[in-house]
Amino acid sequence: MKLSYDIYICGVGGQGIIKAGEIIGWAAMKEGMDVVMSEIHGMAQRGGVVSTDVRIGQAKGTIIPSGHADLMMAFEPLEALRAIDKIRKDAHLIVNLTPIPPFNINAGEYPPVDEIIEKLRRFSGNVYAFDADRVALEAGHPLSTNMAILGAATAMPDFPLSQDAIIESMKANLPSKLFKVNLKAFNRGFMSLEG
Amino acid sequence: MIKILDARKGDELFLLGNEAAARAAIESGVTVASTYPGTPSSEIGDVLSRIASKAGLYFEFSTNEKVAVEVAAAAAASGVRSFTFMKHVGLNVASDSLVSIAYTGVEAGMVILSADDPSMFSSQNEQDNRHYARFANIPLLEPSNPQEILDFTKYAFNLSEKFKIPVLVRTTTRVSHMRSRVKVGEIKKMRKKGQFKKNPKRFVLVPSTAKTMHKELIKKTEKISKIVNKSPYNQHHKTHGGYGIITSGGAFNYTHDIINEKKLPISILKLGFTYPFPDKVVLRFIEDLEKVFIIEEVDPIIEKDVLSIIGRENLEVDVHGKLDGTFPRIYEYNQDIIEASIRKQIPLKIKRKEPLKAHLPERPPTFCPGCPHRAVYYSINKALEELEMDVIFSTDIGCYTLGIESPYNTADYLLSMGSSIGAACGFSKATRQKIVSFIGDSTFFHAGIPPLLNAIHNKHNFLIVILDNRTTAMTGGQPHPGLPFDGMGGEAPAIPIENIIEALDVKFKVINPMNIKKSIKAFKEALKMDSLNVVIARYPCQLSLKAKGKPVKVDNDLCNECLECINKLACPAIIYENGIKVNQKYCRGCAVCIQICPEKAIRPKRGSSR
Numbered sequence A: 001m002k003l004s005y006d007i008y009i010c011g012v013g014g015q016g017i018i019k020a021g022e023i024i025g026w027a028a029m030k031e032g033m034d035v036v037m038s039e040i041h042g043m044a045q046r047g048g049v050v051s052t053d054v055r056i057g058q059a060k061g062t063i064i065p066s067g068h069a070d071l072m073m074a075f076e077p078l079e080a081l082r083a084i085d086k087i088r089k090d091a092h093l094i095v096n097l098t099p100i101p102p103f104n105i106n107a108g109e110y111p112p113v114d115e116i117i118e119k120l121r122r123f124s125g126n127v128y129a130f131d132a133d134r135v136a137l138e139a140g141h142p143l144s145t146n147m148a149i150l151g152a153a154t155a156m157p158d159f160p161l162s163q164d165a166i167i168e169s170m171k172a173n174l175p176s177k178l179f180k181v182n183l184k185a186f187n188r189g190f191m192s193l194e195g
Numbered sequence B: 001m002i003k004i005l006d007a008r009k010g011d012e013l014f015l016l017g018n019e020a021a022a023r024a025a026i027e028s029g030v031t032v033a034s035t036y037p038g039t040p041s042s043e044i045g046d047v048l049s050r051i052a053s054k055a056g057l058y059f060e061f062s063t064n065e066k067v068a069v070e071v072a073a074a075a076a077a078s079g080v081r082s083f084t085f086m087k088h089v090g091l092n093v094a095s096d097s098l099v100s101i102a103y104t105g106v107e108a109g110m111v112i113l114s115a116d117d118p119s120m121f122s123s124q125n126e127q128d129n130r131h132y133a134r135f136a137n138i139p140l141l142e143p144s145n146p147q148e149i150l151d152f153t154k155y156a157f158n159l160s161e162k163f164k165i166p167v168l169v170r171t172t173t174r175v176s177h178m179r180s181r182v183k184v185g186e187i188k189k190m191r192k193k194g195q196f197k198k199n200p201k202r203f204v205l206v207p208s209t210a211k212t213m214h215k216e217l218i219k220k221t222e223k224i225s226k227i228v229n230k231s232p233y234n235q236h237h238k239t240h241g242g243y244g245i246i247t248s249g250g251a252f253n254y255t256h257d258i259i260n261e262k263k264l265p266i267s268i269l270k271l272g273f274t275y276p277f278p279d280k281v282v283l284r285f286i287e288d289l290e291k292v293f294i295i296e297e298v299d300p301i302i303e304k305d306v307l308s309i310i311g312r313e314n315l316e317v318d319v320h321g322k323l324d325g326t327f328p329r330i331y332e333y334n335q336d337i338i339e340a341s342i343r344k345q346i347p348l349k350i351k352r353k354e355p356l357k358a359h360l361p362e363r364p365p366t367f368c369p370g371c372p373h374r375a376v377y378y379s380i381n382k383a384l385e386e387l388e389m390d391v392i393f394s395t396d397i398g399c400y401t402l403g404i405e406s407p408y409n410t411a412d413y414l415l416s417m418g419s420s421i422g423a424a425c426g427f428s429k430a431t432r433q434k435i436v437s438f439i440g441d442s443t444f445f446h447a448g449i450p451p452l453l454n455a456i457h458n459k460h461n462f463l464i465v466i467l468d469n470r471t472t473a474m475t476g477g478q479p480h481p482g483l484p485f486d487g488m489g490g491e492a493p494a495i496p497i498e499n500i501i502e503a504l505d506v507k508f509k510v511i512n513p514m515n516i517k518k519s520i521k522a523f524k525e526a527l528k529m530d531s532l533n534v535v536i537a538r539y540p541c542q543l544s545l546k547a548k549g550k551p552v553k554v555d556n557d558l559c560n561e562c563l564e565c566i567n568k569l570a571c572p573a574i575i576y577e578n579g580i581k582v583n584q585k586y587c588r589g590c591a592v593c594i595q596i597c598p599e600k601a602i603r604p605k606r607g608s609s610r
């Protein structure tokens, strides 16, 4: 029996991944749920892989075991593929379509994004891919990509928190002057999966 | 940040383990706190640095961990509570004094928090600092989550004060960097100032006094041995045969999860207060068992204590831990590892998925766009190329250690903080090779000065490059003695590194590494010198610069694709995509690439500054 609803959030340093996790975790706590979350700091600023595991429920360990993640929020397509062993069968995958090629390879060595998505679909029938960077830009701030993806996450049928709870948490955990743009990105992210 | 200070008893916060440790200091009425920044403990200092003045406590970033532990020890000897914390290898630096503090004891509570780094996310080793509790003979607590960090640390202060002994709290990366619900307690009023009561027989350790104090220490530990067996942190239900697990710290979390998820009929004894070893609790737990698993990170410490109990009591229990090969001896654990290890002894039905076997491009960490370290390494490599010189690079600990990566290849030898200069002394006598030491500003203050004195006095011959980026960058940008402000944000006298070098009568030059031509020239001159000399390359860390320069662009008509910018400079903002391009999102406009392009094809972009 699974002990928790497990969310794996991954991408590249500087994408606001940990903030997204914190918003979900804080909301869960406020709703009276148990939640643990991992944060690995250190090399994040330097172009490395960044990930955070949010586990809502009875689990105590912060590392999601392989085959456990119910939801993956991938801020970058290659990172979705790298972490694919984390997800359970038919998990929901939200994947940002904007690639960030590692600096040390030639652009040609980065696998084509549609091939990546194709591969992901072999692991789950619930892959939702959209260009969250573009949604964020249209909402008014390129740094609100994380909120666009968070918005999309709340559209998942088994997402354990209400939109209101997440928005409350955004209010409490984001700088107030950016709240409006972030909310816009959040709503648009939600719509891009609903529509 | 402020909420950590302002929260009232009973409030629930979503705290990082390290934030909970800072709150524990406040709730315990700590008067003096000290550290040297080091991952995974850094956020404790970051929090205290922001809230110290408001909370009324004194906090400092000490020059190194030995100083930090001494600051805290003297405070505790004077009757005020003190807290010092550091990464695991920092405790090596502090250990000389730590062992003595165990002898002298303390008057008010003193807690040392060691944040270990199993799997070496950001360290040179994964040593298990639980050994230090045994080594110095001081009590040890092992919290598993942020709430326990708060509760155990507060308890540690009381224990320390009651028995007048420093107490060690050991966390690991996963526990320090776990975020979860923490119910905070009451803030204890602190004593503003203490009064040191002279007692040289206790506080001055010379052979005659040390003999007495060691005896005292053993008496204290014997008394604490009784408490540890009654501690609420070492409780379990009575077992009746079958299998059991003894575990502690972060390893408990994964153990709990696998046992509960698979509903395995195995009882768990979670130990939180692990030294002096709770032998009676453990004996009661294991005496009727058939098999016991010991699950701990990183060394087989509890396992050996369990084995000694079994030997002494002549029990017939199978022990499965690291020593019999059931569990890995290295790296951190997780649920998958524990599951696979237990399966070696108990058949568990588990469906295994085929793991994805695909080769994906890695993302190794590198210097940020605009980082001055990249410019230094580019220039020194150019200078060496022009001089046709081959050198040993004796490097040190900081962001600049990333020089180990291609195309820089500027790291050949590294042991620990400050070792760049000490080791260079050895190379300079043992070989005929030319040697270059790299050391950062904060590292220089931390452990670079004694080996520098050694190099001068013993007439060693090499070049020291001090990479002065005006901060402790690797751990998130904490101040050091070279900067005009202190750990509480107040003004402080800055100590210019060149004043130290000048006073020692060593030849030196200060350069701006972002000026490539001048840097190459300075390095060539320095490398040609036949005596110890120093180059201070001074330019602030990109992360600390608020404003960024204008991004640059490439004129692809001028570019002949020599690839100098990609293959030698390797700024991540410069990419090859049907010709050389500069990624405008990442470029910091540092203008280094403009200077190194032989075709003058890279230029400042006119107009906007974004």
Ligand code: SF4
Binding pocket: B554, B558, B559, B560, B561, B562, B563, B564, B565, B566, B580, B596, B597, B598, B599, B600, B601, B602
């Ligand atoms: S260094 Fe200049 S000429 Fe050479 S590839 Fe780079 S932009 Fe082109």
Ligand code: SF4
Binding pocket: B369, B370, B551, B552, B571, B572, B573, B574, B582, B586, B587, B588, B589, B590, B591, B592, B593, B594
């Ligand atoms: S100016 Fe050149 S070297 Fe500096 S950050 Fe931009 S692309 Fe990189």
